[in-house]
Amino acid sequence: MMRTILPDKEMNRRTRLPPHRAGHGRTSLPHLRKAQSDIRPPGEPLLKGSDSEAELAHPRPHGTSHPASVSTQPITLVSGGGRIGAIEMSNLQTALKGCGEMGHNCVNSTPHATHECGANQAGSFFTPMKPPLSFSDQLNLMSTRGLTIDDRELALKRLSETNFYRLRGYWLTYERDGRFIPNTTFDSIWNTYAPDCALRRWVWEAIAPIEIKARALFAYHMAMECGPLAHEDNRYFRSARAHSHSMESLIRERNRALRDGVPCAVHNVEKYGDLPIWAAVEIMSMGTVSQLYGNLDPAKSGVAKSIAGEFGVKPFILRSWLRHLTYIRNICGHHSRLYNRVMTTRANLLKKDSGYDSNKEFPTFLVLKRIYDRSWPERWPSMLDGLEALISAHESVSLNPMRFPLEWREVLG
Template identity: 45%
Template structure:
């Protein structure tokens, strides 16, 4: 099925022609000197589906598969069917619909994570600006003596300058106002253009002994205490959640992914440590238990509903234990309440259907009992 092609220069126009030889190149002498390369040809969607079938994936509805492949790139979906591979081959009976279900489940989970991490990001920005500006002044982020790694600090400031430039080009009001008035942004304005990665890097780079004379705690410890943990946990958690946030922001696959930046787990959560996804959910639960407990209960209910919508998607590749609901704090009352609500909705639906049927039968009976007019048969 694969068509081997290569390109050759045609005259001086730079236009390319194709032949059947297997030596592809950039079509110039420099390319030949640097070494040639050969890309596979792009496949139309019907041939992509044929290729899926050849690999052992069951495609029951080609029209549905075509819709999906024109919605989500073949190579994107490739990451999802790795879950069904054993010894380099697709597990027998793997359906395209099962692969697509994981893709959709992953999309919903990423959106759920994005919403949860947003609160953490804004709170981290806020606390970083509040504590440092009150203890060390409006330009605390510029004071190199507060940070233990000078090179990393300069790198962070360079990124901030780039972000300020972009915000200025977009006429961001707080940026324009402060630049016109002071020529620089105070920390409480600067954090509004900082990415979560920059805030995380600056916080992780704070000197452990950086504190104002009138304060008992170091600035880094004060910020961490607001999150209910010590500095070393918050440094790790912000770094980890920044990575997860970026995965979600770029719509990359989160399901069944080996994560590189691993969060430091609390002692009670050590057994859940690992390079899979479940530790992310545990970290969020510990942050929300302290900062937004009522919001977390609603969020975990939403996560449970997402899982329920995809009963054929396994959570094991994400490192979820069997008792994940208990670990994340989904209360038994919430589960019972959800079941009651489901049964209530089911009962109300049955009653509505029953009333509708009674109405239809009554209408039919009234028609049948009407006296026939002349000409009626």
């Protein structure tokens, strides 16, 4: 019987990774990967791929189903050390062909409990997938919903260079009950989209030195107080499970750095067999640094307090700020919409800024201001001038959806 192998994060939620030495909390990176492979009971098959030790299939909750990911990469089943066959994942297309014909958009994991009317065990029904539309038909659809298109050729070009659903987020403020408000033009939507691109670049550049400073301070204070490999020792962290998740991320980042020949990674692994914290932070994502900082146990070290002190705030505030800025950085890095976005990861504001708290964008700019006021006060005025010039160049775009107050310039000044 073939067992579904869980992805790294799901697997680690169910099975705690053991330390490589009894009585010691540190799990070094070379041993952690072995510990993961040791979780599989002997004799049970493991999915093996060409790029890593395990290509793991995503699980799905009981009674639900999800669209299958189709890959052409061959997967080899290994049982008890011997190969028992290979499966070409593109063959899944044939196996799942009937799903669309049934009017279901995903695999039914409980066919034995499916009613003849099409409901699955959870009682869910799925609408048949709608067919794709050409760029021309997409534009026609927008027109039937009340959009004015002055230059069809230019609109088609822009639609083909962006994507219907990317632009969709920018016309939310021009839409009521599924139709465009009167006199809305394609140019109106484009003129909202264009400044958001510039705004993301501004925010990205503002976050960059904060990320670098956070890495540097985390490495310095962790090493000086706790040792060069303290980031791998779960005794310094509140949650061993969260720490092992962070180590899984670091393993992936380290392996990528070794494949790419990053000098600091190659040198330290070849010489010491591991990465000291001052080298590790150079290959860590901001997310990993944020997770490790947020998980520091104040009862075991003063690292969290020391780092927060250099940012001029308390540890719980900095923890919130780093987590929020990681979220914002990822939005900008993936070219996602920043304008008129509901923030699912919010920052704790200082008491003096609490009147401007919301789940929109303006609190992000307040956080940036407070960090720059403490760390680089001489840089902020010119950055604020750049933001004002960006906003002034697009006066037709309302700042209300981002919860900018009328006096935003004075508040951020």
